[in-house]
Structures are given as C-alpha cells and as structure tokens.
Amino acid sequence: MINQEDAFFGYYPIKPNKVVAQGEAIEIYDLVGKDTVLFHYSVNDNESSTGTQQVQQASMWFNSVWETIARGFDLDGH
Template identity: 75%
Template sequence: MRDMLVGFTRSIANTMHELSALGLVSESKVSVRVHSGTQFFNLYLINQDDAFFGDYPIRPNKVVTQGEAIEIYDLVGADATLFHYSMNEGESSSGAQQAGQARMWFDSVWGLGISQGMMRR
C-alpha cells in the first residue's frame, strides 16, 4: 500500500510541477501525510476552495502473502468516482458546505499529529 501511495503521490506532484513549469499555475505545492488508519475514501483539497471526494468500493479479493493465498475485503480506490464541491458555489450551497466540511476534517487529522509526513514538494 505504501508503494502505491508513493507512486500516486509522485504522479500528482509531477503533474502539479509540470503545470507550474508551463506557466498554467503561478505556484504549486503538494503535501501528503499518511496515518495508520484504513482509507475508505479519496479526498483532494485544492486551493482551499475546491474538494474532490469519492468513496472506495469494497470487494472480496484474494491476495498472496508469505506464500499463502488469503481472502480479504479490498478497498478499490481506482474505481472511486470523485465528486466536485466548491466554495465558489455560494456560501449556503451544498457544494460550499461539503468543501468546508472536507477542509475541517482534513485540518483536524493533519493537526492532530497522528499522521506521518511522507512527501512535500
């Protein structure tokens, strides 16, 4: 899982760096922290205003560990549909409320110190 997360993070960081190098964004910064809990959803927060959120479907799967096949319930992040919520939709809109709650949740996890810094760029 860690290797997958590092790969996804590098891909996002490289894309943001490329957008900055092409002059399509004035500045880019990617910060990622991981924690020991299971991830049940994808959440991307962009420029304090936009949130993209999607639940991971859970499916039975078999994996091999230490030479033995075991059955697990697998979170399938690649199949998550992301929904866009924006603070720009108006203060009382459901999109602004969702984006605000996502930011509040993220800040609470980030600020607790339960996460471990993994990559900053």
C-alpha cells in the same frame, strides 16, 4: 482538497490484502479506488450552497485529522 476551493469525494471500497514490509508479510486493508467515481464540490459566492459547505467541512475534517492522529512516516525505515 485543492487550494481550499475545490473538494473531491468518493466512496473507496476496502478489501483485505497482504503486503511485504521490511521483509515481513503483513495483512492490511487496502483502499481500492482506481475506478471510484469522484464527486466534485467548489466554493462559490453562495455561502449556503452545497459546494461551499462541502469544501468548508472537508477542510475542517482534514485539518482535525492532520492535527490529532496524523504522524510522520520515514519511507527509508530510519
């Protein structure tokens, strides 16, 4: 989302991976999106257009995640 006017969407493949976090090797699922095609949607004067609807729905979804399951993370581990 950019300024509530543009949304980009892509299908990021997910692959298992191992990383070291705080000195411990853990298994994660890694989003591998470097070469993913992004679809661009923009708000325009037509409220029923696909672009306007996509941006509105993406914004609603993002806000619902942020307000419910998102949590802060201290990169320094404190």
